[in-house]
Amino acid sequence: MALKDKAIRLRIDRFEKGSNYSSLKPSRALLFILSVIVVTAVAFGLRLRAVDRLPIDYDEDDYLGAAQRYALAIKSGDMRGIIEYEFNYEHPPLTKLVYGLSILGQPDAPLIPERLPTAPPASDLPRPHFEYARLTSAILGSLEVFSLALLNPLSALLLGIHTWQIKYTSQIMLEPLPALTSLLVVLCYHRARQNEKRAALWLALSALALGITAASKYVYAIVGVVILVDWLWEQFCPRRENHAKRSLPAWGQIIAWGLLAVAVFWAFDPRLWIDPLIRLRESLFFHGGYARSEQVVRAGFPAWQQLVWLAGPVPWHPGVFLATLDLYILLFAIVGFKRLWRRYRVFALWLAITGLFLLIWPTKWPQYLLTITAPLCLSAAEGVRSAIFEPLRRKARVVSGEFFPRNSWRELRRAWLWLLPGAVVLMLIAFYPMIYQAAMALTDFNTISIRDGIAGGVWREVWRGATGQAEPLDVNMWEYFDRFRRPTSTDVHYIGWRLIASLFSGGLPDLLVFDILWTALSVTIQAGLGVAVAMLLHPEGVRLKRFWRTVFILPWAIPEFVGALIWRRLLEPEKGWLAVIENSPFDALLAKFWHDPDTTLLLLLVAATWYGFPFIMLAATAGLKLIPGEVYEAAAIDGASRWMQFRHVTWPLLWPLLMPAVLIRAIFAFNQFYLFYAMQTNFPTLTFATLSYYVFSPTFGGQFAISAAINLFTVVVLVILIWWFNRISRAAEGVTYVG
């Protein structure tokens, strides 16, 4: 089986390597061109729809106002007016100039007043100008999709339907131009790396695009850093395979590339033609100050807010976007990242470096997402390939051959008696409830209708709905959160798929992201500490071994709820033990910590680690005992250092034994309940809880249907994550066996 997989993968790789569009067979080339056209057309259509329907947003008036003044200056040949235009100096002028050019031929309209950046959105903007500028935005956005389609049509389709991308490339924002040119920077560099003959030309084009990018909006110039990192990476740790084929720019070339980019930047930023350094400084320094300004701080977003934006479609404009698949693009991007790294490393670096930047940078406005959507969609396309297309292709092969090995039915005959008792019980008490959940999510079952629901109302309604006897009731279940709109009917009603659909298109992005983040962080920390402690205790002759092991197991013996309660007693601001120590710095520190979402997460993680690491420690202890001592002797003979021993001997052998424990902890962490029950946080706009706690929390008050839908969603997300985890960890296992 494994061998077959490998053979297939080899063929697929070969196929994909050949899929470079310059070397395609005519029929494939036609298909390729067709898909590029279709994808671009879809993207343009969706943007036109958004241009038409989106309301006027913050800042659109600022940029259009600037565009009007630039247009006037160009018309009257007033060069100085362009250079000296001060308003909105924090953003370089190029994008606004482009909007200015787009309305150049239009009749004059009243100038939009220059207002503070905190001002609410304008109620109306002068008409032909507004439409032309938005159209320009949409065209630039579609061009970006087109450029990505040249590399990979599927990813371009995802970029075309990504709702955040549509929103900010249809409104008069600064994003469309730098988003397009930053993609061109990386595409040209990628091309330069592949095409030895014209490498210098492509590199020059990349520098040109980089200069334009920086002159359009500073933050997008981060792709320049990405390219430098990729180049340095290749310079110092080149990949062995295919290396001969790829061309790497020389030191001189890369320096020339940088200088050219700077020159282009200067040339395209007229404000810098006078006093460049001083003006650049004040323009850049604005952002450092703004990030600490009240407007940003008051928004109170956690560090990971950009992930929250990505985990759901744009929430503010119902009816504008036709496809709301943003959540799945994010999930597939996670799945596809490894492949992205293998096939398009510079894009993977783009995703990683810019993602890290967005995580650190305090300003969390969602338009910054456009710095990252292009590589994100490429990663998602790779994810779709590896998670859907390839397994399908493989399955098709297996089905055409032999689905079950010949004697497997005989195996079933031997196995069924063993399976029977467990299967019957599980069916009844584990799987039946799950099916019941699915049924509940199709109804409006809640506390008021509990009697009817329990007496079989849920099944009755689902049956009626499925057989067409009942029309789905038109309700917005989320409104039931509102005390005054609680349902009054004592009967259960069929509501169709709307509840499930709203949830599965990313209805609770903040909770979902928090939950996944929480799981990843807490399990990583627990595993790290657990393995470390197990290794400290492992060698023979460690003193007090039994004593320590008993001590470390203690947290596990105390119910999680009590443990969390005690941690709250310790860490609470004002009343907590650490806070009431006289003259201690803890009081102020804790108060500050609990006010900030990021440090609050840290405090919660402390409690979670305390409770969770003993389990991993036990598993690691048992695992370490299973590793035969001879392998270490062999490693010692080879002169391996401690770290190398751990990295190349202990960890690969321990990991498969540890994986079930890690998986268990991960599932427990994803569904963690008592910790959040005991340590409730109090942020007005944030919910710090897992989905599981949210389902049960008091704000929720007996909306059984909604909790059922959330539970279904939880299971689906967990299945995806575990499938992915299983895959990457199994891949790691494979490596150890080969070596």
Place this chain on the structure above:
Amino acid sequence: MSGRKKPWEKIARQSGLLLVGLFVLLPIWGLVYLAFEGGTIGWPSTFRLWPEVPTPRVFSQVWAQASQSLPFLALLKNSLFVSGGAALSSVGLGASMAYAFARYRFPGRQQGLFALLVGALLPPVASMTPLYVLLTILELRTTLLGLTIVYTAFAMPFCVWNMRSAFQAVPKDLEEAAFLDGASALEAFWRISLPIAMPSIAVAALIAFLIAYSEFAMGWLFVEKSADVTLAMAVSGALGISTFSGSLLSALAILMSLPVVLLFLLLQRYLLDRLMFASVGNE
């Protein structure tokens, strides 16, 4: 390996352990402090390393009357019935299934494993309503047996999943050797696989036990008679009452965790050592 240890390494090792030990013991010390501080209402508002007048008074109070009128031992009995029952039934009913998944390559095996995993994924509170309905129909809802069934439902997929990997780790040739000696499949399972996999099975049972032992949200939903309250429910209930006392809660929590600590000590002594023995025996 042990002969080459340098003294500074020993010190580094022990101080590392001490650091983790402090982290672990910090809240536990808080718990002990509270319990011996001796029962005022609410949480104490000052900080001390050790209570002024340590007193075991609260313990005797909890021992005699842990929840409403029930003594501690009655609650412990309920808890042990529910969690022990859940652990035994999920391991007992699941073992043969896990063995089949580990040993036979029957059609639908992958799908079955997947379904098992999905079953293990649901948070306990998730299947609340369906089980409520199911147990109402079976007229078991308010009994301790009903609660045991509920906890079994959560724990069993986990246990099966874990025991499967334990059985898989048992080398097949050991069983094949038994077959050559004329043993039946059942005998091979009973005499060879089960003993070798026993430590992991015990760990699975322990997890099941702990899930049930510390769960209370479901408990409050299902249990109606005050005589059927479990320890975890009593602890959570102690928070809600008007005469709430931090000391009382801590004393109850300490008493509640003692059986688990004992269980751990037993397991550590017998299982970790046996696990090592089993693995050495394989080679």
